[in-house]
Amino acid sequence: MKEFILEARDIHFVYSDGTIALRGATMAIEKGRKVAVLGSNGAGKTTIFLHFNGILRPGRGRVLFAGREVRYDHSSLMHLRKNVGIVFQDPDTQLFSASVVQEISFGPLNLGLPEKEVARRVENAMEATEIADLRDRPTHLLSYGQKKRVCLAGVLAMEPSVLICDEPTAGLDPVHAAQVMELFDRINRQGTTVIMATHDVDLAYSWADYVFVMNRGTVVGEGLPGEVFCDGQLLQQSDLTRPWLVEIHEQLSRRGWLPDGLPLPRTKEQLFDYIQRASGSGKPALVHLFPRGKMHPECASCNVGRK
């Protein structure tokens, strides 16, 4: 029996300037999963996240947290926001304090925790995001990536049971982006449900357990990454592309260079492993990747083939 931690049921929402952001969006997030929400700009990802945190109230429809309908009185909202943390995309709109420590301690202090506990959580969050050395640095002297990690630490320090991140890797260099994803895996293993909005199909495909695709205010598709990313029509109508792993796997299988019936590779290591195994002894496999009849004298594989 599946246990859903967050649910949006047929939510409609119109912003005060008349923009229709959600037109009957339904999304059920299973507890303990790693969920990616994909969709082009303006698909409604951020709006649905703001509903999960109780910032926005649905015009029509219902939001449920841990099976109970969300209520909008003070103590219910505090309970919800304690459990559902959002890291926003632009760190400069989130950072309000000039001090890194004060910024991170803001959330825990709002929860009314004792001082010792606040100190412990702040330290843990700084350690997890590897910003302990920035402790006394003013926020305006931080780089974009550092600001982003401070924002993440500020939400982690509240120890939410669901962590929602809007474009967590946008604007980060590859090394720091990979670090953030590792951090998500780590806190997910500790039991936190992690939800991430992204445009990056490759990242979503490799990382997520479950994928939602949004388009024009509704959820148009959902499922395991392997299912969703093979649905070419769904991807196309949502302005998304197929992950390169899926594409290459398909090409290789179609040409008979990989045996049929292999499951889709989730990581590039897995794909390399397929290629290596498909070539039997392992060495000359790559010779098949080059057009027939053409030999490359500098290429080790071609030379092996020739001998």
Next chain:
Amino acid sequence: MLKIDQYAYTSSLRHVHPGEKFAFAMLTMSICLAASSVLVPALVTGLTAAAIILGARVPARFYFRLLLLPLGFLVAGLLAITLTISREPDPAVYGFAIWGITLGVTIPGLYHAALLFTKSLGAVSCLYFLSLTTPMVEIISVLRRLKVPALIIELMGLVYRFIFVIMETAGSMYISQTSRCGYASLKTSFRSLAQLVSNLFVKSCYHSQALFTALLARGYTGEIRMWEDPRPVSRKNLALIALVDFILLVLVLVSWRWPV
């Protein structure tokens, strides 16, 4: 202004308890303002200069340039005080007469001006001492301890943070305008500047809205509570501050009793 902020974070006195620095600056400034002779204000100016240059390791050149800033206002204000204009010739006025009006200075006037000059300079140096050694965040935390209303404290903090956000936004807008020849002629410059300012306003509104949302998401309920790292108070520093300010105070009292 940004340079001051930078020095506040890098000065050698950065890790001295902010309360100590605040107390020193405020006490010394009050004593300086209460003085009735030039001796104490001059001492204060020298003392804070030494503390800033030798203690906090702020480059002397930079500090003297900072001192030149208020000098312009001071000189303009002092001219108005020193110059005496009278219709009848006055033996106490040293000056010259044109069209029956005597323009000049008097000895008490000069003394008064000198006193005012040194007092202002002394007070300004005390404030410089505080702002060059103590980051804004810590000054705010001292004010919070002193029970300044939360509204003012929060506003100070947000204004301080947003100075940098807005400056950065304005900076990148300016660059993007310049790269499209926005400031090529006087006419386009005026137009670009107008657009920059109005855009900045709109963006600031958007920013404040987004910030409010982000604060709400982290359980904001109308009050920003602040975490304070515990900082040990140094008895040695307190004793030093007490000693210096006591000597200055005695000097002031003496000058009240026996004016120079």
